[in-house]
Amino acid sequence: MNAGAAEQRVQPNQKPTHVTVPVALRSRAYDIHVGRGLLARAGELCTPVLKQRRVFIVTDSNVASLYLTPFTASLAAVGVRADHVTVPAGEASKDFTHLEQVLDAMLKAKCERGTMIIALGGGVVGDLAGFAASVLLRGVDFIQVPTTLLSQVDSSVGGKTGINTKVGKNLVGSFHQPRLVLADTDVLTTLPRRELLAGYAEVAKYGLLDDVGFWTWLEANGPTALAGGEKSHDLLRDCIVASCQAKARIVAADEKESGERALLNLGHTFGHAFEAEMGYGGALLHGEAVGIGMVLAFEMSVRLGLCPPADVMRIRSHFAAVGLPVDPPKQGPRGVITPAMLMAHMTQDKKMKDGALTFVLARGIGKAFLTTDVPPRVLEETLQAALTG
16 A cells, blocks of 8 residues: 555655645545545535535534534525435444435425535445435535545545445445545544544554555554544644555556455444444444454454464454454344354455455555455464453
């Protein structure tokens, strides 16, 4: 990924208030704006991509209480009318029931094909609103305004939208690129620390994939970035910009996940299985599951003789240092979690190919690769060791 060499990379101690990261997708190209005070400038920044002076905002109950009023005021200041719908905060809102409610609200507000949909919230809102936009009137434009670290560094970029089902996570959805992404770093000050840490797991992913230099930088600066205060804010901004640049490069090369983009699923095959088993509630956040999943992916790589054991210890040490869980939950709503339960969820994974699971494994930190060549016995042994350790 080489985030350290990416164009416009923000180095530590630089303090621009606003950095623009381009996503180069020809006719679907768009910009990611990262910086302070962007919600207050939303009207100014959104206007160039609007087809009409009205928008429809999808948000959740937590974000609405904090940011909906100032956000709509910024739009009103430039003459943009805003309707909205609010869904309950939490992963449980990413389902068919709430998708139908959002679409009904859009239609009752008489949204037209020129009406811009705006996702104001975290990854759940972004995925839900983006999917709704992709099917409303056979497809309308939307803007991502991510309000969590996880959504700012990952889910708001790249055009993946969708909902969960009882069978598994994100199994129904579409690729639908936003027209703009506004990542206001000021909103992270109101984020609960657990949510901040969950987002940091996705930041770390970019170093573990193919940028050992970024990983080393995170080992040195990650704890301070998450500690709070002005210096923390600047370091978090650096993390967001580097992550967005890394993801933008991969998305531009492989928009529909036919090859390289699948590397971004490092830890997700394991993580999604644990999320499904835990019931998509607050017991296990998505970023926490991904962090645990990345540890398991490296541990399985060690079992296969691919990765030095010292690299797993390095990952565990850093995650523990910042406060991320490194071991999976042992008990779920159905009782004691077993490898068989998790493997059953994995067989519903979107990345199944000819009946075989696709895993992102690694030959070391910064050396991830895709493979379907994982013996079921090794997968079961990896899960068993994690669940009994």
